[in-house]
Amino acid sequence: MAVITEAHEKKEKKKFIPVCTPWLPGNEKKYVNDALDTNWISSAGKYIDKFEESFSRYCGVSYGLACSNGFAALHLACMALGLKKGDEVIVPTFTMSAPVNAVILTGATPVLVDADKETFCIDARKIEGKITGKTKAIIAVHIYGHPCAMDTIMALARKYNLKVIEDAAESHGAEYKGKKCGSIGDIGCFSFYGNKILTMGEGGMAITHNKIYAEKMKKYRNYAFEHPRFLHQEFGVNYRLTNIQAAIGFAQTENVEKLVEARRHIGENYNQLLQETRGIVLPIEKEGCKNVYWMYGVVLTKEIKKAREEIVEALKENGVDTRNFFIPMHQQPVFYNGPLENAPDCTDSYFIADALGRRGFYLPSSSNLSLEDQTYVAACLKEILSKSFN
Structure with a gap:
């Protein structure tokens, strides 16, 4: 993992940073x-x-x-x-x-x-x-x-x-x-x-x-x-x-090892850049598991008073592309109000999925994303969150 210093925290206006782009580094x-x-x-x-x-x-x-x-x-x-x-x-x-x-x-x-x-x-x-x-x-x-x-x-x-x-x-x-x-x-x-x-x-x-x-x-x-x-x-x-x-x-x-480790590197950089950032929960890596951080997802905590849509719109205005988390299956009209005879039962309670679907989004996660771009993304997010507690 690259060393991230305070000098990297400087935030300057960047061009559009997409949430993900393909990386084709070989043959x-x-x-x-x-x-x-x-x-x-x-x-x-x-x-x-x-x-x-x-x-x-x-x-x-x-x-x-x-x-x-x-x-x-x-x-x-x-x-x-x-x-x-x-x-x-x-x-x-x-x-x-x-x-x-x-x-x-x-x-x-x-x-x-x-x-x-x-x-x-x-x-x-x-x-x-x-x-x-x-x-x-x-x-x-x-x-x-x-x-x-x-x-x-x-x-x-x-x-x-x-x-x-x-x-x-x-x-x-x-x-x-x-x-x-x-x-x-x-x-x-x-x-x-x-x-x-x-x-x-x-x-x-x-x-x-x-x-x-x-x-x-x-x-x-x-x-x-x-x-x-x-x-x-x-x-x-x-x-x-x-x-x-x-x-x-x-x-x-x-190049599979290179591609996988590059994505892990992106996740580890974000972990360091965003550690102890108030207002978000970061992804984890449980003991015995190897997380490859396909998409680096964060979840807003309840102390954030602004809606997720306001947060991601502010990021967009700063050139940072995001994607919201999945909408859970029990919230899909085709299943709870559609014509399918074998649709899943959507009447149970799914509190965790509801919260993730409402408050989660992921940040730019391309395997070849530069540390400079990651640092900018993190700085933008921190600044926006700091203004979102009331």
Whole structure:
């Protein structure tokens, strides 16, 4: 971590600092041009194989299935586990909608659980109370780069004979007790959207130790074709990734340690710059966990009298881009007032998720963000907060 001195605290007007931009520091252009020059631009080609092998090896698993996006990975995982109408799946209410939507598409019903106030992940202590005879799986979403409490989740899975899907879209390289997020449960799912630590603009991957699950997902992502080619014994989808996208992804895996540590470096800098700042709660790194700070999120305390929207608007006026935290799933009209027969029950109380969704936002977190820009962001935030207590 760079040394941050008082001299760095000087605040000067800056140009616009986006909340996140891709970082392509390696062979991305070279490999894309190779795919173009050789005409391997569709869903077959050497870069798909290289990308799958490289990323799954990094995660410490045997199989990796590249697909079109992170949602596709989640849906393929749900399909491989055989989830269907009448089943229930435990999911966090504080998440992006992808895991909930993936469950709904299988016909199963998502069952929402509140967030942990420290990590923002699903509160593993509250899962058991939501398990019924219909429960078939738990989706553990590693929120904003911090791992879920996987020991508790895996113990519950063993006790009740449940499967575990890890949504590690936001947690490339994060670790729980020395194991990579995504490698602990039955299937791990990743997104490589433009704001992710590893990116190819859009893309996804499902990883697993289980050969049967891998074969099922490989089949389902390609329309479930059999022999002869246009015969279908099972329902399949088109979740294929192109060789062009995989070329970018493979190049990113060649620098995966650099990309992950750069994001951790951003988080550590913010931790130092914002330590003991009144009015906000900073992200933590629990013992045994490696937080990769996908997005550096802060939560306003109750002593801040201004609304979050006023704070982020003031930051915007100073050229600092932000994003609000997720709106919890139980607050989504499509679920509490929509046409879906298997929508989650939104009538329970989710106090932590409510507070996070109302008072949280994240700061510019690009992997190549300069210390100068971080220092400016921190100085702006401190100044705005100092005027927000009454």
